Amino acid sequence: MLTGLVDAHTHPVWAGDRVHEFAMKLAGATYMDIHQMGGGIHFTVNNTCSANEETLLSSLLTRLRQMNQSGTTLVECKSGYGLDLENEVKMLRVIEQARTRVPLEISSTYCGAHAVPKNKTAEEATKDILESHIPHIKSLMSSGLLRVDNVDVFCEVGVFDVAQSRAILQVGKDAGMQINFHGEELNRLHSAEMGAELGAHAISHLEEVSPAGITAMARSGTVAVALPTTAYMLRLRPPPVRDMIQQGVAVALGSDFNPNAHCLAMPIVMNLACVMLHMSMQEALAAATINSAQALGQSSMHGSLEKGKWGNLLLLDAPTWEHLVYQLGCHTNVISAVVFKGEVIHE
Ligand code: NIG
Numbered sequence: 001m002l003t004g005l006v007d008a009h010t011h012p013v014w015a016g017d018r019v020h021e022f023a024m025k026l027a028g029a030t031y032m033d034i035h036q037m038g039g040g041i042h043f044t045v046n047n048t049c050s051a052n053e054e055t056l057l058s059s060l061l062t063r064l065r066q067m068n069q070s071g072t073t074l075v076e077c078k079s080g081y082g083l084d085l086e087n088e089v090k091m092l093r094v095i096e097q098a099r100t101r102v103p104l105e106i107s108s109t110y111c112g113a114h115a116v117p118k119n120k121t122a123e124e125a126t127k128d129i130l131e132s133h134i135p136h137i138k139s140l141m142s143s144g145l146l147r148v149d150n151v152d153v154f155c156e157v158g159v160f161d162v163a164q165s166r167a168i169l170q171v172g173k174d175a176g177m178q179i180n181f182h183g184e185e186l187n188r189l190h191s192a193e194m195g196a197e198l199g200a201h202a203i204s205h206l207e208e209v210s211p212a213g214i215t216a217m218a219r220s221g222t223v224a225v226a227l228p229t230t231a232y233m234l235r236l237r238p239p240p241v242r243d244m245i246q247q248g249v250a251v252a253l254g255s256d257f258n259p260n261a262h263c264l265a266m267p268i269v270m271n272l273a274c275v276m277l278h279m280s281m282q283e284a285l286a287a288a289t290i291n292s293a294q295a296l297g298q299s300s301m302h303g304s305l306e307k308g309k310w311g312n313l314l315l316l317d318a319p320t321w322e323h324l325v326y327q328l329g330c331h332t333n334v335i336s337a338v339v340f341k342g343e344v345i346h347e
Pocket residue numbers: 011040041044154182185230256258259260
């Protein structure tokens with residue numbers, strides 16, 4: 001028996017896959033080459049904006065059920081393929097509707113600053129987010145129509161810079177959301193220090209984080225969310241999780257499920273974390289349970305089997321729990337049942 005897994009970072013609401021871009025990357029194109037050509041996130045934004053709520057909800061529910069069958073009982077779900085207010089709210093509404101329809105807990109994230117819309121500058125987009133998006137979402141939250149748990153930005157060269165990201169995260173926090181953002185992925189911008197200063201719950205990616213950034217995160221108790229599927233897909237150098245652990249930063253794991261990194265299964269992420277990030281299986285388990293729950297501010301009810309917490313657990317059909325990590329791609333054979341809030345979901 002094992003505690004239910006927690007996936008600390010996903011982008012599960014979208015239409016239109018990007019298998020053609022996988023081929024482009026294999027032929028040598030970088031993630032940012034494709035983004036700057038109008039593909040990548042922009043390609044998914046076009047397709048997601050054209051899709052209706054019903055279609056998006058139906059694919060989201062399928063994906064969430066697959067995650068649950070792979071052992072996930074708490075998952076973070078981002079918006080971020082709408083970019084304009086109408087489509088961002090559409091995505092958040094789709095996530096809201098999924099909450100009562102699937103046997104797992106959702107932590108929702110407003111990620112309107114996932115890319116700069118094609119017809120705007122980053123400055124204009126930041127202004128829209130600060131003056132129109134977040135106030136509107138806050139009013140939907142206050143009237144009980146939406147629950148939004150986290151605020152996110154993609155802080156990166158060619159996307160939102162550190163000052164713009166800081167402003168968005170601060171206003172999101174003031175509106176009642178936890179700070180949880182993409183930082184230090186492709187370039188060292190020192191967004192880890194900025195996030196730590198704002199009291200971020202979590203920062204994801206961190207391949208390029210500096211030693212000072214790690215120290216700042218340790219001091220502020222900010223969780224580092226490592227995303228090995230993305231480092232693998234984009235052949236990035238892995239984030240320095242060993243240094244983070246040594247400095248006292250809690251390291252969590254996320255699948256980063258999105259059209260670029262199409263992985264729904266945390267046991268596969270745990271295997272990649274062991275091999276690529278040099279984590280032990282024990283560390284990967286802590287990262288995919290209690291530390292991920294901590295990244296989402298939900299460790300009081302999720303992430304471990306303790307009296308008073310939800311009864312979210314996995315029953316395993318294997319000689320030891322380590323087989324869940326070791327049997328790459330065979331995790332559904334290892335998991336014989338998933339229990340969510342005391343109820344058996346899959347057998
Ligand atoms: O976490 N880096 C930004 N966001 C996602 C990718 C989203 C996409 O490519 O559609 C990530 O890897």
